[in-house]
Amino acid sequence: MSNNDWKKRLGVVYSTSDDFDYEKEGADEQETLPNEEQKLKVLLDKKQRKGKKVSLITGFQGTEDDLKDLSKWLKTKLGVGGSAKNGEILIQxxxxDRIVELLSNEGYNVKKAGG
Structure with missing residues (x-):
């Protein structure tokens, strides 16, 4: 992949000034909190999923990469599929109960919500 990706610069107004430096909005990504300071909620969701149930983990504070790493670890431990985006982890x-147990053993502050 090229460092000169034009899609990342859509909507940018260019300057002819020699001393102009472009700064991306949202470049300061949120730092990931330690496991003990995370306040995660695990709930069951089946809205807009054609009746299929998914375990939804919300409340993660941190970078998208750390969220995806946690998601991958959980999916591996449970042997199921899922996804991670927008601060949420979906487990099919x-x-x-198993997610709460696994996350608690890793030091996360986690609770089961709803049902």
């Missing part, structure tokens, strides 16, 4: 199926 109802694994709320």
């Amino acid at each position: 199926g109802d694994f709320r």
